[in-house]
Amino acid sequence: MVIRADKAGSDERHSRMIRIAIVGTGGIARVHAKALASFTADETADLVAATDVDAVSLAAFAGEFGIRRTYPSLENLLGGERADLVHVCTPPGTHLALARACLAAGASVLVEKPPVVSLREFDQLARAQGRGGGPPWFATVFQHRFGAGQRRLKALAARPAVLGRPLLAICHTTWFRDQGYFDVPWRGRWETEGGGPTMGHGIHQMDMLLDVLGEWTHVSAVARTQARSIQTEDVSLAHVTFASGAVASVVNSVVSPREESYLRFDFEHATVEVTHLYGYGDGDWRVTPAQGRQDVLGAWEHATDAAGPGTGARSGHAGQFRAVLDALSAGTSLPVAAHDARRTMSLVAAIYASAFTGLPVTPADLAPGTPFYHSMNGGSIRA
Numbered sequence: 055m056v057i058r059a060d061k062a063g064s065d066e067r068h069s070r071m072i073r074i075a076i077v078g079t080g081g082i083a084r085v086h087a088k089a090l091a092s093f094t095a096d097e098t099a100d101l102v103a104a105t106d107v108d109a110v111s112l113a114a115f116a117g118e119f120g121i122r123r124t125y126p127s128l129e130n131l132l133g134g135e136r137a138d139l140v141h142v143c144t145p146p147g148t149h150l151a152l153a154r155a156c157l158a159a160g161a162s163v164l165v166e167k168p169p170v171v172s173l174r175e176f177d178q179l180a181r182a183q184g185r186g187g188g189p190p191w192f193a194t195v196f197q198h199r200f201g202a203g204q205r206r207l208k209a210l211a212a213r214p215a216v217l218g219r220p221l222l223a224i225c226h227t228t229w230f231r232d233q234g235y236f237d238v239p240w241r242g243r244w245e246t247e248g249g250g251p252t253m254g255h256g257i258h259q260m261d262m263l264l265d266v267l268g269e270w271t272h273v274s275a276v277a278r279t280q281a282r283s284i285q286t287e288d289v290s291l292a293h294v295t296f297a298s299g300a301v302a303s304v305v306n307s308v309v310s311p312r313e314e315s316y317l318r319f320d321f322e323h324a325t326v327e328v329t330h331l332y333g334y335g336d337g338d339w340r341v342t343p344a345q346g347r348q349d350v351l352g353a354w355e356h357a358t359d360a361a362g363p364g365t366g367a368r369s370g371h372a373g374q375f376r377a378v379l380d381a382l383s384a385g386t387s388l389p390v391a392a393h394d395a396r397r398t399m400s401l402v403a404a405i406y407a408s409a410f411t412g413l414p415v416t417p418a419d420l421a422p423g424t425p426f427y428h429s430m431n432g433g434s435i436r437a
Contacts, residue, residue, distance in 0.1 A: 071100040072382055075137040075161075077128055077152055078144035079106040079115035082166055086141050087119045089371040098379055105131045128152055132159040138382060139164060146254070147246035150175045153192055157182045162388060163192040164378060167257055168402070169395055171248030173420060173427045176399050180392040193378065193388035194395035196261040200377060201369030203339040204262055206357040207319070207326055211266050216353045218322025223302035225263040225317050227256035228310035229331075233282055235308075242284030244431045250286035252277065252405050253430060256306030259315050261390075261398045263304070266319060269297040270401055272416055277409035281309045286431075292405045304405070324350040336366040406430045 074090060076083050083104075093099035105125040106112040116124045125131035132155065140156040142149055142165045150170050153163045157179075169192075170176050184190050198204060210216050229251065240246035247254060264270070275292035282288045292304040315334075318327045325342040328334050343350040367373055377389045400420055407426035408415040415426075425432035 071097055072138045072379055073100050073102050073136065074139045074141065075103040075105070075131055075135055076101065076115075076121075076141045076143060077105055077131075077156075078142065079104055079108070079111045080143065083115065083141070083143035084118075085371055086143055086375075087115070089375050091119070092372060093375065093379060098383075099375075103131055103135045103137065128155055132156065132161070137161045139378070142166060145240040145246055146171050146248050147240060150179055153179055154182045157184075157190045157192060160190055162190040162382065164195060164375075164388065165192060166195050168248055168253050168399065169194040170399075171245070171253075172429050173396070173399060173403055174422070174429075176392075176396055177422070180396070183392070187387065189385070191388045192392065194390050194398075195371065195374060196258065196390045196395065196398070197371045197374045198258050198262050198334070198369040199265050199390060200367070200373030201334055202367040203328060203334060203336055204265065204369065206354065207339075208266050209357055210353060211319075211321070213353075216350060217324055217326075220267055220296070220298055220300040220319060220321050222320040223263060223267060223300060223318060225256075225259050225302055226305040227251065227259045227315050228305060228307045229255055229313045229315075230311050231255075231282075231308040236282055236284050242282065242286050244285055244429065247286065249402065249406060249430045250277075250279075250284065250288055250290070251306040251308045252287060252290045253402050255308060256290075256304070257398060257402060259317055260304060260306075260401055261395075262317055263302060264397055264401060265394070267296045267298060267300055267302070269397065270404070270417075271295050271297050272414055273401065273404040273408050274414045275304075275405040275408040277406065287409070290405055290409060292408070294401070306405075323347040326354075330369075333369045335368045403427070403430055407432065410434055 090099055090101050101121055103123045104116055104121050105128050112124050140161045140163050142152050146168050149165050153165055156163045170179055179192060183192055236242040272295040273292055277287035277290040279287055280289050288308050290306045294302040294304055313331055315331055316329050323344050327340045328338050330338045341354045381388045403420050403426050404415040410432050420427050
């Protein structure tokens with residue numbers, strides 16, 4: 055498999071594994087490393103190095119996952135390794151500098167959500183990619199796009215004869231995080247986390263919503279700090295209008311004892327729903343056809359996702375990582391690329407902008423130079 059498709063010859067294309075490094079060795083890095091282990095087994099990826107400012111955590115991580123080389127800083131890692139891909143698994147406020155350093159060194163980057171803490175930072179990162187659409191690239195981890203159910207829904211939504219026009223959607227992320235969760239110094243702070251559940255938790259479900267419904271046009275929202283002692287919100291509610299004319303209810307919470315992730319799409323010919331928490335399988339999806347449209351059920355059962363019909367692939371990091379490795383092999387930009395991730399980030403910014411100002415927000419209200427382009431709280435202190 056190609057390590058650098060732009061430089062490797064055709065004879066070399068299947069002879070080497072993609073060399074991967076991880077920055078940060080906390081809980082989410084372990085999720086990444088476990089997912090990558092399956093690709094190491096089939097000789098498509100090699101997790102060669104890791105770095106963390108915490109030497110004890112770094113040593114434990116390397117021992118657990120058999121990583122051969124560790125470095126005290128990203129600068130040392132990039133100087134000592136020829137990495138093809140770097141996974142950035144550090145707190146959000148550090149992502150921009152780390153990702154730009156990787157891109158400058160010629161390594162593509164996969165950044166955990168949220169990719170950065172503002173639209174301004176996002177555009178800076180996008181500009182740091184290779185020129186002319188070539189490598190190195192950056193992508194954001196939005197793994198729920200890659201489950202079979204989401205792929206099937208997106209494919210059918212593009213066929214109006216099957217589902218009809220989208221009319222109404224519900225996108226609710228009602229989770230629970232106690233105060234101890236936020237006592238980690240970087241959490242619950244605008245400058246280091248970029249926001250509360252709108253930015254750090256519900257962003258996954260909102261990305262799924264946008265993956266199906268496309269461009270948003272208007273947002274009206276409220277945000278509150280209801281129960282946690284934090285700078286950011288712990289609850290937000292929004293009404294979102296899409297270019298198609300569809301409307302959606304979006305709720306994000308970390309104060310909900312009964313936790314649930316729920317998406318519902320009401321089309322002309324069917325309702326499609328998924329209920330899960332941190333990942334879904336085929337059994338978590340429900341399709342309810344409109345009267346006289348039983349054909350929708352057959353279309354759903356026979357729809358083909360990227361892994362083949364009826365495979366039932368769960369959402370999760372491994373699904374996106376497989377797609378990333380395939381893209382690197384083919385020499386194409388990584389999924390989820392800048393355009394898609396920015397659309398999701400702009401919806402997050404719009405919810406905050408409307409909540410802070412008390413006014414409806416359009417994409418034009420988030421243009422460069424506007425307050426909420428530069429920071430998710432528009433320069434304020436509290437939601």
